[in-house]
Amino acid sequence: MVEIIENKDITSFTTFGIPVKARYFAEYSSERELLALSRKEEFLNNEVLHIGGGSNLLFLEDFGGLVLHSAIKGIKEYRKDDETVYAIAGAGEKWTDFVDWCLERNLAGVENLAHIPGEVGASAIQNVGAYGVEAKDVIHVVECFDTQTRKTVRFSNEECRFGYRDSMFKKDDVRGRYYVLRVSFRLRPDGIPMSLDYGPLKSLKERLGKYPTIQEVAREVTNIRKSKLPEPSETGSAGSFFKNPVVPVHFYKKIKNGGFGDVPAYPAGEGVVKLSAAWLIDKAGMKGVRFGGAMVYDRQPLVIVNAGGASGRDVKELSDEIIRRVRTKFYITLKPEVNFIDTGIKITVLGTGGSKGTPELGCECHVCTSDDIRDKRLRSSVLVETAGLRLLIDPSPDFRQQALNLRLADIDAVLVTHSHYDHVGGFDDLRPFCGNENMPIYLRADVNADLHRRLDYCFREHPYPGVPTFKMNVIDNKPFYINGLKIVPVEVMHGKLPIYGYRIGKFAYITDASHISEEEKEKLENLDVLIINSLRDKPHFAHFSFDQAMDMIRDLSPNRAYLTHLCHEAGCHAELESRVPAGVSPAYDGQIILSTR
Ligand SMILES: Cc1cc2nc3c(=O)[nH]c(=O)nc-3n(C[C@H](O)[C@H](O)[C@H](O)COP(=O)(O)OP(=O)(O)OC[C@H]3O[C@@H](n4cnc5c(N)ncnc54)[C@H](O)[C@@H]3O)c2cc1C
Structure with missing residues (x-):
């Protein structure tokens, strides 16, 4: 039987390293255990938050309800044809373990997503993405526990309505209703990298003198990430703190013609472009700025780090200051990507x-x-x-x-x-x-x-x-x-x-x-x-x-x-x-x- 722990310190379940407790905490390893939990008083009478690796969460205060964590494990291949290998992974598997599993079997699709913290379950909620690839490009079916009907349901890729760091699981009345149990992925056995179109990956072929393997792509991505982003085991953060803003083209032109000819912009649909939030924060003079124990990371200004003893409020104050300064300079409002929890x-x-x-x-x-x-x-x-x-x-x-x-x-x-x-x-x-x-x-x-x-x-x-x-x-x-x-x-x-x-x-x-x-x-x-x-x-x-x-x-x-x-x-x-x-x-x-x- 699953134990519900009272007043549990859940700091180690997050990557920010900001001390936080949950009034109740439980970890389950199967649907049966989750079903039993969903009938408990603590589940029925409290706000419930399902977490993964806590790498996209900012707790603003101790959580006054029940925090759930999945320990559903296992990764296996379950179907195969000439062009596709279908693999299914438990929500509680580390995302990096899943990527390694694919690389060991020469299965292509997730190599650009190497070294992203977090767990498999959240990859479908968040539609994680990096270097031109998103989880939606490989997700086949998401298997969930429906907290309303207490039944297992499966959603196809289309039904998940994935968007930029977004999915139907984050939408309005659906948010918090489904707990991801397992995710099944469509991978390619040809071992050919999914995309080399983004940033430094563009020159990888030239630098290697041959077409890279997926293992080489994953290694390259990991090295770049290590040089730019804080390692959660050493420095607390939740990765990119803000979304890259999508703005009308005339906004972009105003910035470009206003003395910022080097503003990076990427096409994002008709009449709109995506700007680099990191660039905006940098130009707003926020790199290295500190508030209490929270600091804008000097190697990547899109990241707010716990520079020592930060509280959730410190991080929020600093995030507000970034929003103010970027608006003052560019008239653009940055929106946090991180989930604020209270x-x-x-x-x-x-x-x-x-x-x-x-x-x-x-x-x-x-x-x-x-x-x-x-x-x-x-x-x-x-x-x-x-x-x-x-x-x-x-x-x-x-x-x-x-x-x-x-x-x-x-x-x-x-x-x-x-x-x-x-x-x-x-x-x-x-x-x-x-x-x-x-x-x-x-x-x-x-x-x-x-x-x-x-x-x-x-x-x-x-x-x-x-x-x-x-x-x-x-x-x-x-x-x-x-x-x-x-x-x-x-x-x-x-x-x-x-x-x-x-x-x-x-x-x-x-x-x-x-x-x-x-x-x-x-x-x-x-x-x-x-x-x-x-x-x-x-x-x-x-x-x-x-x-x-x-x-x-x-x-x-x-x-x-x-x-x-x-x-x-x-x-x-x-x-x-x-x-x-x-x-x-x-x-x-x-x-x-x-x-x-
Ligand atoms: C250093 C660093 C670098 C990062 N780089 C990237 C990057 O390149 N690209 C990127 O996309 N993200 C990046 N992130 C953000 C983060 O890793 C991803 O958003 C990741 O998918 C979060 O996974 P998690 O398991 O930690 O989820 P959590 O942060 O615990 O939760 C995220 C959301 O998913 C929900 N959730 C979690 N598990 C379940 C479940 N089983 N069922 C239902 N809901 C669930 C939570 O309620 C919450 O809403 C980075 C973070 C860090 C710290």
Whole structure:
């Protein structure tokens, strides 16, 4: 029977070498053991993370759930014809052992992927790639355990929908559902290298004076990698930290003509090119830059290393600094390739004010003239950080100031509650974060229509160069996913207008509500943190008053509740604080609230 170990140190299961513990940990060696595990309380009642060799993971904190690891081993040939040898490998096999197995049998296909850390299971999730070859070029079938049906399923290469360091296993609601048990590969018995088209491999034939064997290619690749990349056994890292950005050709030309004629670029489809993230980081002056124990590797700036005593937060801070500096120099937003792992939610309260903010212009009341910094209320908005994502709820008209206050490095997506100006007035200021990509926006159909009217200049067929670029995702009142993170819209009434609040894990953000139906209230059960609007004492037709907000909090009974969308008539922070019951607080601008997920 598989043992579930409590409070397990899993540092040695990662390549960053940053100390980290899992609340629960289990390693299984067969489907039968995995099936038994999937029925355990620890599996059913916790967030579950399946890891491989931990070479693409950055733990930002100890993992509060169950970490699983596969010890399914074995590599064997199972079918053969003149042109193809089919081999199957257990998910728990080291990738390098699989490559060596192929080289020993003169089976071609994976020689360019020599010396990549990690395990066979993750090669299919990640679609590992190097020197012009990707795992997708050789993967035949991926055999998985489906955690929903508890059955074994097989996916063909096409069904895996592989992309650049991507596969369907990373997509939205599928993320985390399938555990790879085995991967079968299509290899060639002719022993002829798959590709010599990339970088230094191009000259290998000339240097050797003959056509190279796959063993020679693998040796060459290994030597180059050793000279450029840190060895995980000596220096902690997760390999390439950022993806190479794919940008419109006009972006590339602007950089090239702006004094950087040597910018490396590779064709990546119609009208777009792939730029070298390493080159961008280098030119942004980040090589060798250190933050705490984290450092940009001096031999390869695409890699962040643990230079000694780094924490997950050090690495994240440094990664943010890289993103800022590259954007400053090239107006390009780098996106991490590494999987950020956490089990909590960090909420930064960007604004807590009503539609006019506090102080209100021209008002001399005791709240508007208060010296207490907590009485300076910008328009309501929050930034939610979890699962490696930064989500903005409502770009308020004060967004620019809010982002400056925070030295905000990036935003991955924006959720919109409704289209009243105090919740969308900052849309144009999202421009720097759109950069080379369209900013994903999640919103109701009516809000989308409104914004198309009001921001028509952004949606024209030939927009003015430099306008913000958005990808509008119209949602209805059903859960949706961003990079596998489940977001639950909660429909509330703002007077007569239906608008959305959002629930993410055990956190919910409700603003501008005056009524929540019984059905929607069910979505707000078992919350750790609720942020909810409480305009003032005097009733308002479209907002909860203080008493109504208190009733709603009592009804929903979250562990903690915070009041927002407070107008000056709500009173000072200190006054509100003295009136609220235990577990309830007025929120204030800049406040950081932590919630479980
Ligand atoms: C020095 C160095 C160099 C690197 N060079 C390259 C390179 O050239 N090319 C490249 O593509 N990558 C490279 N990487 C990144 C990394 O090696 C790959 O992404 C690798 O595939 C990760 O494998 P892993 O087993 O360590 O997976 P992990 O990092 O443990 O996990 C990666 C993802 O796969 C999931 N996962 C792992 N195993 C399973 C399973 N059995 N079932 C379901 N999900 C699973 C995890 O949940 C996670 O989402 C490098 C890393 C380092 C440290």
